[in-house]
Amino acid sequence: MSQNNALLEYVLRLGDNTLILGQRLSEWCGHGPVLEEDIALTNHALDYLGQATLMMQYASKVQDEGKDEDQIAFLRDAPEYKNILLVELPNGDYAHTVARQFLFSAWYSLVLENISSSSDEFLASFAVKSLKEVKYHLQHSSDWVLRLGDGTEESHRRMQDAIDKIWPYTGEMFTMDSIDQLMFDQKIGPNFISLKAVWLDHVKAILEEAGLTMPPDAWSHSGGKQGRHTEHLGFILSDMQFLQRAYPGAKW
Amino acid sequence: MSNKDWPLWEIFIRSKQGLNHKHVGSLHATDAKMAIANARDVYTRRAEGISIWVVKSEDITASSPDDKDILYDPANDKVYRHPTFYDIPPEIGHM
Numbered sequence: 349m350s351q352n353n354a355l356l357e358y359v360l361r362l363g364d365n366t367l368i369l370g371q372r373l374s375e376w377c378g379h380g381p382v383l384e385e386d387i388a389l390t391n392h393a394l395d396y397l398g399q400a401t402l403m404m405q406y407a408s409k410v411q412d413e414g415k416d417e418d419q420i421a422f423l424r425d426a427p428e429y430k431n432i433l434l435v436e437l438p439n440g441d442y443a444h445t446v447a448r449q450f451l452f453s454a455w456y457s458l459v460l461e462n463i464s465s466s467s468d469e470f471l472a473s474f475a476v477k478s479l480k481e482v483k484y485h486l487q488h489s490s491d492w493v494l495r496l497g498d499g500t501e502e503s504h505r506r507m508q509d510a511i512d513k514i515w516p517y518t519g520e521m522f523t524m525d526s527i528d529q530l531m532f533d534q535k536i537g538p539n540f541i542s543l544k545a546v547w548l549d550h551v552k553a554i555l556e557e558a559g560l561t562m563p564p565d566a567w568s569h570s571g572g573k574q575g576r577h578t579e580h581l582g583f584i585l586s587d588m589q590f591l592q593r594a595y596p597g598a599k600w
Numbered sequence: 601m602s603n604k605d606w607p608l609w610e611i612f613i614r615s616k617q618g619l620n621h622k623h624v625g626s627l628h629a630t631d632a633k634m635a636i637a638n639a640r641d642v643y644t645r646r647a648e649g650i651s652i653w654v655v656k657s658e659d660i661t662a663s664s665p666d667d668k669d670i671l672y673d674p675a676n677d678k679v680y681r682h683p684t685f686y687d688i689p690p691e692i693g694h695m
Contacts, residue, residue, distance in 0.1 A: 382606070384627050384638040391641050488637060495630075 354527050355468075357430060358537065360507075361527075361573050362471075363403025367421055368581070369398030369452065371588050372439055381442050388488060392449070395481040399474070406470050422592040426582055427575040434517040436580045438574070440510065443496050443503070447510035450489035454550050455521045455543065457482045461529035471536065490554050495557025505557065510556070511574035512563050519568020522547075524546045603628075608657040609635040611642075613649035620652050629654075 349357075359426025373393035404417035411420070436451055439445045460482055463475035496507040524532070524542040542599040555562050571577070591598065606628040612621035624643050629635035635654040644652070663671060675681070 382628065384629065384642060387645075388638070388641040400676065425622060484640075491633070495634075 349527065349530075351530075352410060352412075353544055354530050355536070356407060357527050359403055359407045359410055359471075361430040361432075361579075363400055363407060364429045365452075365456070366396040367400035367405060368429070368431045368584060370400055370436040371584055372435065372437075373445075373449075375439055376445070382554070385442075389445070392485055392488075395478075395485070399478050399481070402474055406474075415511050417600040418592070420563050421591050426577055426585060427587075429577065429581060430573055430575060431581075432512065432517075432520045433569050433572040433578055434489060434520065436578055436584060437514060437517060438580060440513075441506055443493075443506040443510040444514070446489050446496065447507065447514050449485060450493050450554070451511075451518050451551065453482055453486035453520075454547050455518075458485050458537060458543045458546055459540075463536075463541075466537065467535040493554055493560070494558045497555070497560040508560050511560055515563040516567065519565075519571050520572060521569055522571040523573070523575065604626060606630055609639075609654045610657050610660055611635075611639045612653040612655070613639070613643055614651040614653075615649045616647075618649070621651065624648065 351380050370393045373389050374388060375397065376389040378386065379391070379499045380389060384530050400421065401417060408415055408417050434448065437444075437448055439448075457479060460475040460479040464473040464479060466475065481563075493507065496503040498504070499507075522540050524540050528537065528540060532539050552562055608626050611624050613624050614621045627635070627638050627642055629662050631637050632654055636652055639654055640651045643649075660692075661695055
């Protein structure tokens with residue numbers, strides 16, 4: 349694969365994580381359990397959509413085919429999205445959303461820390477800015493894991509259920525394929541495998557404090573980075589792309 | 601969610617150039633830590649400030665509006681309480 353194609357894939361992987369997660373979090377708008385959390389989650393969503401915008405703009409530049417960030421964000425077909433499977437999982441109850449956010453942010457903050465010193469200038473400055481947002485997401489979701497895990501019998505049960513259900517999707521965050529390896533060799537991105545130990549330390553500490561059981565490491569789903577997605581992505585895209593496809597070229 | 605578990609908190613924000621915290625509104629939270637996080641999400645999204653104080657609404661005691669006359673009117677005609685009768689020499693500058 350050419351250098352340019354590899355970089356484009358890499359940018360789409362990172363960008364699609366934020367695009368799809370931003371879309372998922374937006375689904376909470378107006379449906380939050382309390383007003384303050386409704387605002388908190390939609391703030392998170394805006395953070396991610398902002399990051400997605402920057403990444404899609406960069407993808408447009410790298411791709412150099414005259415497509416703008418909106419066309420890249422909204423007009424691809426499901427196999428062309430390269431997000432990890434974790435972010436396309438349904439919101440479920442609040443425990444599921446919190447668990448997904450916690451497990452993702454704990455990983456994404458490590459990725460951004462590494463990319464802050466990337467040899468790719470754009471990615472480095474993107475990472476420095478985005479890290480501040482994601483550190484807050486991690487703080488917020490960690491706090492809620494503690495509150496729900498160490499809460500009532502019902503909240504504990506729901507939080508444990510959420511952790512158990514989402515855990516088989518965390519393995520994908522620590523995979524390396526040839527594109528990841530190429531980027532790592534060029535000091536553009538991290539060795540994802542090496543992030544696991546640090547991630548595990550932090551996750552374990554919070555789960556323990558919350559009185560939750562860490563699921564055993566077993567087989568993990570993967571394929572998102574290569575464009576093989578769960579059923580969920582199709583439904584997300586049909587919501588997300590409806591307007592752009594029904595009214596091509598529409599402007600506000 | 602009952603009001604007992606999610607009491608009301610008054611939120612005070614100090615802006616970047618400000619010297620004092622201003623009251624900006626209120627929100628519900630279960631404890632002070634969550635109140636700060638909620639205040640950050642609700643009251644600083646438009647760069648309103650860089651410092652947050654949270655106080656449980658029940659800890660604030662306010663004067664009664666009915667006492668307005670007797671508490672504040674007597675100060676209106678005591679001009680000698682204002683330090684404006686002294687000629688400040690120009691060398692002193694602004695006081």
